[in-house]
Amino acid sequence: MSKRILVVIGGDAAGMSAASQVRRNDPQREIIAYERGEHTSYAACGMPYLAAGLVARPEDLVARRPEVFRERQNIQVHTRHEVIAIEPQSQRVRVRRLGDGLEFWQAYDDLLIATGALPIVPDLAEARAEGIHALKDLASGIALARDLEEAQPRRAVIIGGGYIGLEMAEALRLRGIETALVHRGPQVMSTLDVEMGALASHALVELGVQLYLNEKLAGFETQAGRVRAVVTDQRTLPADLVILGMGIRPNSDLAAAAGIPLGVRRAIRVNPRMQTETPQVWAAGDCIESLHRVSGQPTYAALGTVANKTGRIAGLNLTGVATAFPGVLGTAITKVGETEIARSGLQSRECEGLGLDYTAAQIASRTRAGYYPGTREIAVRLLADRGTGRLLGGQIVGGPGSGKRIDTIAAALTAGLTAQDLVDMDLSYAPPFSPVWDPVQTAARVLLRES
Ligand SMILES: Cc1cc2nc3c(=O)[nH]c(=O)nc-3n(C[C@H](O)[C@H](O)[C@H](O)COP(=O)(O)OP(=O)(O)OC[C@H]3O[C@@H](n4cnc5c(N)ncnc54)[C@H](O)[C@@H]3O)c2cc1C
Numbered sequence: 236m237s238k239r240i241l242v243v244i245g246g247d248a249a250g251m252s253a254a255s256q257v258r259r260n261d262p263q264r265e266i267i268a269y270e271r272g273e274h275t276s277y278a279a280c281g282m283p284y285l286a287a288g289l290v291a292r293p294e295d296l297v298a299r300r301p302e303v304f305r306e307r308q309n310i311q312v313h314t315r316h317e318v319i320a321i322e323p324q325s326q327r328v329r330v331r332r333l334g335d336g337l338e339f340w341q342a343y344d345d346l347l348i349a350t351g352a353l354p355i356v357p358d359l360a361e362a363r364a365e366g367i368h369a370l371k372d373l374a375s376g377i378a379l380a381r382d383l384e385e386a387q388p389r390r391a392v393i394i395g396g397g398y399i400g401l402e403m404a405e406a407l408r409l410r411g412i413e414t415a416l417v418h419r420g421p422q423v424m425s426t427l428d429v430e431m432g433a434l435a436s437h438a439l440v441e442l443g444v445q446l447y448l449n450e451k452l453a454g455f456e457t458q459a460g461r462v463r464a465v466v467t468d469q470r471t472l473p474a475d476l477v478i479l480g481m482g483i484r485p486n487s488d489l490a491a492a493a494g495i496p497l498g499v500r501r502a503i504r505v506n507p508r509m510q511t512e513t514p515q516v517w518a519a520g521d522c523i524e525s526l527h528r529v530s531g532q533p534t535y536a537a538l539g540t541v542a543n544k545t546g547r548i549a550g551l552n553l554t555g556v557a558t559a560f561p562g563v564l565g566t567a568i569t570k571v572g573e574t575e576i577a578r579s580g581l582q583s584r585e586c587e588g589l590g591l592d593y594t595a596a597q598i599a600s601r602t603r604a605g606y607y608p609g610t611r612e613i614a615v616r617l618l619a620d621r622g623t624g625r626l627l628g629g630q631i632v633g634g635p636g637s638g639k640r641i642d643t644i645a646a647a648l649t650a651g652l653t654a655q656d657l658v659d660m661d662l663s664y665a666p667p668f669s670p671v672w673d674p675v676q677t678a679a680r681v682l683l684r685e686s
Contacts, residue, residue: 239264239344241553242328244318244489246270247277247372248539249520249546250349251299251310256550258308264554266310267341269330271317274373275301280539282376283399286383287406293377321346321493323513345515347549348490348503352483352521352537361455362479366462369479370399379478388412388476392465394452396423398569398576400480401435404444405571407476415445415472417452417465424576426567427630428583430597431576431616434632438574447472452481483537485522498524500535507559509549517553519545526562529580529627529648530589536563566645568638573611575638579645580628581618592621596682600674602636604666613637615678617644617654621686624653629675636668643675654682 241257243250246268254266268275276299284290301312313330319338320329327342354369356362366386368379382388391407393400396418407414416423416439422432423439423446439446447467455477456464465472485502496512498504502524509517520542527534541563551558566579586593595618603610611634618627629644631637647657657679664671672680 240342241266241345241347242341242343243268243347243349244328245349245351245520246272246275246301246312246314247279247349247351247520248542249351249549250347251276251304252543252546253347253349253517253519253550253553254304254310255308256547257553258310260551260554260556268304268310268312269316269318269328270301270312270314271333272372272374273314275299275304275312275314277373278539279370279372279376282370282373282379283402283406285376285380286403287409289409293373293380296373296376318489321348321489321495321516323493323495323516326515343515345517345553347553348495348511348516348518348522349520349546350486350489350522351542353486354479354483355481356479357452357481359454361457361462364455364457364462365460366475367455367477367479370403382476383410386461386475390474391415391476391478392417392472392474393478393480394465395480395482396420396436396439397426397480397482398424398567400478401439401569401571401576403478403480404439405442407478408442408444408572412476414443415447415474417447417450417467417472419449419451421449423448426565426578426582427576427632428595428616431614431630431632434614435571435574435576438571438576438632441574442572483521485535485537487522490518490522499533500524502535504533507561508552508557509545509560510552517549519549525560527581528562528564530585532589534563534565536565538563538565538567540566564645564648566641568641570638573634574632575635576632577638577641578628578630579641580626580648582628582630583618586618586627591627593618593627594621594682594686596678596685598674598678598681600677601670602634602674603668604670607666609635611635611637613640613674615640615674617657617675617678617682619654619682619686624655624683624686626652626654626657629678633674640673640675643673654679654686658683
């Protein structure tokens with residue numbers, strides 16, 4: 236009977252998926268998880284909807300509380316405990332109990348690092364002023380929701396036009412707050428090609444967001460400790476609330492300090508079984524590097540889908556079930572107002588960086604038959620290798636019913652299909668759902684003509 240000790244650092248998606256999987260396969264294993272926050276297994280993805288008031292209570296975002304892990308799964312979860320050092324040579328971690336500062340060593344037979352990612356915060360003293368928020372864990376989401384209630388801000392500025400920036404723009408507009416968004420690139424959503432990013436930018440403007448593109452944050456003005464304006468390289472925007480959506484970085488400093496090798500963007504390097512290059516140390520979720528399934532190159536994909544999957548894979552391998560993670564496509568979806576935005580695979584910039592000879596086609600179609608009520612515009616952009624026709628990536632921007640069509644593209648990319656294969660796919664049709672040619676297939680037909 237195994238009494239090996241598994242220590243997990245991080246009590247959210249990756250960490251607790253792994254811990255639960257280990258418990259399923261090994262009822263005897265001692266599992267100890269340290270989480271520096273108060274919550275476990277929370278849906279960070281739901282925080283913009285908490286801010287919008289669409290989710291009533293923060294507790295609604297918690298999938299499983301620490302006591303449930305303890306009582307039902309015999310997983311010893313310690314919240315408000317931060318791991319401050321890893322000593323791989325002696326197989327132990329140094330833990331600080333945040334309540335009283337007490338520190339102690341905890342030995343492990345296996346260690347799983349699932350420390351997630353951290354938001355990028357500008358290196359400015361004023362960035363710590365009241366009213367400036369960056370979303371990372373549930374506590375940050377609760378703090379934002381409370382600030383929205385108590386301060387009743389009238390004017391907000393969002394820095395960064397990634398998906399968190401867009402989702403927060405929607406949330407703030409739903410609350411009737413005057414909202415500006417500052418983005419340093421030519422269009423928001425820089426994971427899309429610029430032609431598709433332009434449609435996302437347009438959706439923001441339609442929502443009543445003042446959009447400032449090609450503009451950089453220069454600083455903040457504060458008064459009595461609270462933000463009162465955002466200063467860019469071109470103007471000063473009054474603000475009593477600021478959201479930082481400037482991107483994230485892997486939370487890998489702890490691993491780096493222990494000599495655990497890092498890879499792309501300082502994410503922890505793992506093999507397909509989620510083992511790091513340091514014996515008995517595993518990693519999963521937003522802190523790791525992944526393999527891109529199209530390029531075959533290492534990449535960084537910080538998404539809840541990947542965190543849950545890699546956590547499960549780590550858990551399987553930790554219990555002797557050899558399972559390999561095949562990698563990621565960076566498939567992601569979001570919405571702003573009525574406009575749905577989705578992407579999968581490589582974008583043009585990445586194809587160019589890889590030196591690929593690719594071709595791209597973009598079409599405008601409808602989400603439903605043109606005569607059917609509620610039909611909306613949809614744009615689909617597909618990229619393929621010029622020589623072989625193999626699909627490389629796809630992007631979608633359009634009205635309700637558009638976004639989840641990305642999953643057809645993700646399936647095609649997973650299978651290594653060509654544009655011709657996509658044209659030949661037997662997809663469904665009825666007027667309330669699609670034109671006779673699904674817009675994804677229309678894009679594939681145009682792509683065939685272009686290549
Ligand atoms: C606002 C927002 C919206 C999002 N929306 C989506 C979405 O729609 N779709 C999607 O796929 N993804 C989305 N994501 C991303 C998704 O939430 C993450 O990919 C996922 O939470 C990663 O899980 P994780 O377990 O790897 O890391 P995390 O969820 O970051 O969890 C890591 C945990 O480790 C703890 N920790 C860190 N260091 C230590 C330490 N030294 N000691 C103890 N504990 C520690 C942290 O407190 C944290 O709870 C969103 C993220 C945010 C912030």
